[in-house]
Amino acid sequence: MSSALPMGAHARTMKEMSENRIEIAQMDAEMARLQAEIAKIQRRKEEKQRRNRDIEAQQQVKGDFSAATLNYDSEECPWSRSMRTAMRETFKIKDYRLCQRAVCNANLDGRDIVCVMPTGGGKSLTYQLPAFCGTGVTVVISPLISLISDQIMHLNELNVLAAKMTGSTSASEIKQIKTRLTNLIENNVDRHLALLYVTPEKISKSKDFRSLLQRLADNRKLDRIVVDEAHCVSQMGHDFRPDYRELHLLRKLCPSVPIMALTATCPPKVRDDLVKVLGLKPFCKDNELDGTLYFTAPLYRPNLHYSVLPKSPQSKKATDTVVNWILKHHRYDCGIVYCTSRKQTEELARDLQAAGIRTGFYHADKKDGEKEHLHEQWHRGEIQVVCATIAFGMGIDKRDVRFVIHHSISKSLDGYYQESGRAGRDGKDADCVIFYRPQDAWTLAGMLMGGEEKMFPMLNFVQDVVECRKLQFAHYFSHSAELALSAWGDDAMDPCGHCDNCMRNDSEKEGRDVSLEAWQLVKLMKKVCVSKSRYTAQQISDLARKGKVAPKKNAPAETVDMDRVCGGLVKMDAEQLEFLLVWMWTKGYASVKYQQTAYTTTAYICAGPMAFQLSELRKEEVSGSGRTMVTLPKPSKEKKTPKGKGKSKEIVVSDDEDDMFEDDDEVEAEYLNGLDDEVQYIPYGIALGLIQKQRSDVGGGGKGKQREVEEDVIMVHDDDDDVEVAPVQRRKRKSDAATDSDEPSNGGWVSNLRGDVPARKGPASATRASRGKKRAKAGKPVAKVAKTTNRLGPEVIEIMDSDDDDA
Numbered sequence: 001m002s003s004a005l006p007m008g009a010h011a012r013t014m015k016e017m018s019e020n021r022i023e024i025a026q027m028d029a030e031m032a033r034l035q036a037e038i039a040k041i042q043r044r045k046e047e048k049q050r051r052n053r054d055i056e057a058q059q060q061v062k063g064d065f066s067a068a069t070l071n072y073d074s075e076e077c078p079w080s081r082s083m084r085t086a087m088r089e090t091f092k093i094k095d096y097r098l099c100q101r102a103v104c105n106a107n108l109d110g111r112d113i114v115c116v117m118p119t120g121g122g123k124s125l126t127y128q129l130p131a132f133c134g135t136g137v138t139v140v141i142s143p144l145i146s147l148i149s150d151q152i153m154h155l156n157e158l159n160v161l162a163a164k165m166t167g168s169t170s171a172s173e174i175k176q177i178k179t180r181l182t183n184l185i186e187n188n189v190d191r192h193l194a195l196l197y198v199t200p201e202k203i204s205k206s207k208d209f210r211s212l213l214q215r216l217a218d219n220r221k222l223d224r225i226v227v228d229e230a231h232c233v234s235q236m237g238h239d240f241r242p243d244y245r246e247l248h249l250l251r252k253l254c255p256s257v258p259i260m261a262l263t264a265t266c267p268p269k270v271r272d273d274l275v276k277v278l279g280l281k282p283f284c285k286d287n288e289l290d291g292t293l294y295f296t297a298p299l300y301r302p303n304l305h306y307s308v309l310p311k312s313p314q315s316k317k318a319t320d321t322v323v324n325w326i327l328k329h330h331r332y333d334c335g336i337v338y339c340t341s342r343k344q345t346e347e348l349a350r351d352l353q354a355a356g357i358r359t360g361f362y363h364a365d366k367k368d369g370e371k372e373h374l375h376e377q378w379h380r381g382e383i384q385v386v387c388a389t390i391a392f393g394m395g396i397d398k399r400d401v402r403f404v405i406h407h408s409i410s411k412s413l414d415g416y417y418q419e420s421g422r423a424g425r426d427g428k429d430a431d432c433v434i435f436y437r438p439q440d441a442w443t444l445a446g447m448l449m450g451g452e453e454k455m456f457p458m459l460n461f462v463q464d465v466v467e468c469r470k471l472q473f474a475h476y477f478s479h480s481a482e483l484a485l486s487a488w489g490d491d492a493m494d495p496c497g498h499c500d501n502c503m504r505n506d507s508e509k510e511g512r513d514v515s516l517e518a519w520q521l522v523k524l525m526k527k528v529c530v531s532k533s534r535y536t537a538q539q540i541s542d543l544a545r546k547g548k549v550a551p552k553k554n555a556p557a558e559t560v561d562m563d564r565v566c567g568g569l570v571k572m573d574a575e576q577l578e579f580l581l582v583w584m585w586t587k588g589y590a591s592v593k594y595q596q597t598a599y600t601t602t603a604y605i606c607a608g609p610m611a612f613q614l615s616e617l618r619k620e621e622v623s624g625s626g627r628t629m630v631t632l633p634k635p636s637k638e639k640k641t642p643k644g645k646g647k648s649k650e651i652v653v654s655d656d657e658d659d660m661f662e663d664d665d666e667v668e669a670e671y672l673n674g675l676d677d678e679v680q681y682i683p684y685g686i687a688l689g690l691i692q693k694q695r696s697d698v699g700g701g702g703k704g705k706q707r708e709v710e711e712d713v714i715m716v717h718d719d720d721d722d723v724e725v726a727p728v729q730r731r732k733r734k735s736d737a738a739t740d741s742d743e744p745s746n747g748g749w750v751s752n753l754r755g756d757v758p759a760r761k762g763p764a765s766a767t768r769a770s771r772g773k774k775r776a777k778a779g780k781p782v783a784k785v786a787k788t789t790n791r792l793g794p795e796v797i798e799i800m801d802s803d804d805d806d807a
């Protein structure tokens with residue numbers, strides 16, 4: 001019997017199948033649309049949940065704050081008048097800030113206190129002023145000698161009697177201090193020592209000092225004990241110090257002496273630890289007369305301008321970027337550059353020094369004496385920039401720090417908030433800049449070997465190119481530290497309007513659908529990490545983009561058939577792909593395994609616990625589904641310097657440093673480089689940095705040094721610290737030919753690099769943009785620089801001036 005269907009039936013069957021296929025495809029499309037919709041709703045739901053938690057936290061902690069300040073924020077206390085006089089006359093401070101008055105009053109009333117105020121918010125005054133007004137001594141426990149020295153220096157300048165007992169205090173000084181304290185106990189003094197600073201080791205290790213404390217307390221001459229940077233007590237904090245644990249001895253030794261704990265960051269777990277370790281009384285409710293008072297003050301500091309800037313994968317270039325940024329934005333200002341390693345602090349300091357910036361370096365390997373010396377030099381302004389590990393900075397009180405740069409990311413966002421908070425303590429504008437590249441995330445992972453819960457908020461911060469930095473801090477601290485959003489000011493939910501993300505164009509903030517790429521990466525990691533689990537993020541990125549990874553010594557290149565594994569190569573720029581990998585790690589699509597050798601720990605990447613959410617799907621289900629939306633930074637358009645001796649490359653310096661791009665070099669470079677493929681434009685400010693650097697490379701900046709190069713080159717004169725950059729010959733760009741005739745023959749651009757570059761006569765701002773575009777399109781940059789590469793690195797060999805339109 002034949003199974004063949006009659007012709008009509010067959011055609012009907014075929015037709016039905018074909019209709020079914022169409023319907024299935026439509027259903028797939030509908031499902032994909034619904035999934036994207038669900039993902040969107042999910043995001044909106046999370047946003048609403050987050051908002052509700054914010055409101056709850058706000059209401060809850062607002063209550064605590066008002067209870068704590070109710071009785072004390074007044075001028076009605078018996079000591080109010082004398083305290084105000086001391087504040088003005090001795091401390092030269094006109095009025096109280098934030099919750100300073102309430103804390104001072106609570107201190108003089110003998111309360112236990114936990115005070116959380118922003119870095120640079122003025123915590124010191126809250127115990128120094130009561131100490132000055134009291135009759136006994138205030139003992140301050142502080143984690144770092146540099147911090148202590150700084151405070152003592154400042155207090156002595158104000159003529160407040162303060163001393164320190166640390167490892168570097170000489171025997172004769174210690175003797176003197178002890179005599180003073182004994183005299184105080186015996187009521188035998190005219191002017192008493194108001195403040196005595198010690199490190200926590202002094203409490204944990206010196207029996208002699210502990211018995212001195214006890215004697216002071218027994219004789220009612222110990223007014224209070226202040227624990228500065230109190231978060232160091234807790235292992236849950238970002239800066240745990242084992243010696244802080246031993247501070248539990250204090251309450252036992254001097255049970256009736258009030259204790260004050262000060263910090264800028266205090267998550268609930270840290271706060272609980274504080275209470276436990278320091279033996280503080282339970283937090284008081286309402287207007288109880290006993291119990292520990294908890295004060296917080298707004299943590300947002302509007303004078304700090306936060307930004308995250310891209311960092312080159314090559315370390316030399318990365319360092320140059322930092323040097324040039326400083327030269328351009330803060331040539332004569334005081335600042336700190338935080339580095340991850342001791343070696344990095346020294347190298348960067350050398351480069352900055354070579355660029356003519358008075359720079360010192362600071363790290364744990366330096367001897368105590370050297371540290372103190374550097375610290376004093378910095379305080380006196382003899383050193384302008386300090387390149388340091390995080391050993392430098394906690395509690396550093398230099399008011400005029402105009403910038404804090406992080407050459408690499410911090411270990412946690414709490415840490416970053418503290419470190420960057422060293423800037424702008426005088427309330428004036430200051431920049432807080434992180435130079436970030438995704439590979440730093442893996443380096444830090446290798447250093448920390450875990451601790452993702454602390455690292456991820458930091459990574460989210462640097463990878464987020466959309467949300468206002470102030471709001472990111474506010475969300476982080478209000479969740480992680482359960483701090484009230486009100487701690488970020490009354491307008492806590494308003495964007496700051498001046499960070500990099502607030503200043504970014506909306507077009508740069510648009511999310512990109514990377515569902516397919518994320519799916520491919522998950523598939524790839526699942527595949528290769530089963531057969532071999534040792535691929536770094538960089539290698540996974542290579543495999544994903546090229547299907548092969550660079551061979552190790554004498555080994556063949558490792559290849560993966562990407563078509564079979566995940567339907568083809570991942571089509572994404574390398575920088576963006578590494579950025580995506582970090583994002584996948586923070587979201588659980590990827591995870592990290594660590595491999596330790598005697599010298600280093602390497603972080604290897606593999607599929608994470610959430611990977612199944614993507615890997616279980618088919619390619620058609622993820623492709624264009626909108627499941628995974630990420631805003632990636634724009635790929636940088638860095639052009640490669642030609643390799644090989646003698647090869648040269650023309651670079652054109654644009655003149656618009658104070659015109660249409662309003663000093664934003666990156667925007668300027670991006671715009672100009674989009675105009676012409678053959679010529680690389682560099683912004684004027686960066687060119688100045690280059691020239692300055694070369695000047696110090698070749699001439700050392702010494703008096704009378706002169707750099708004259710042959711024809712076609714720029715002459716760098718260094719005469720009595722005046723530098724002239726004199727163009728000697730004009731070189732024509734092809735497109736310039738028509739316009740060159742009316743340009744002066746020797747350019748005439750002479751600039752004194754020591755002072756400000758002479759202001760150019762510029763048209764009114766309304767016409768700047770069109771003028772700038774016209775000039776750039778006509779190929780009329782004011783100055784051109786041709787560059788060769790020699791052993792000193794890039795050498796500027798020619799600067800030519802075109803005209804100034806307004807001349």
Ligand SMILES: Nc1ncnc2c1ncn2[C@@H]1O[C@H](COP(=O)(O)OP(=O)(O)OP(=O)(O)O)[C@@H](O)[C@H]1O
Binds near residue numbers: 094096121122263
């Ligand atoms: N009420 C005030 N008015 C003006 N300036 C003040 C006031 N209170 C403190 N300052 C100044 O602000 C600067 C920062 O104060 P302080 O060193 O106490 O900050 P901090 O809160 O201890 O910061 P950190 O956590 O970084 O140690 C100091 O230079 C101090 O003199």
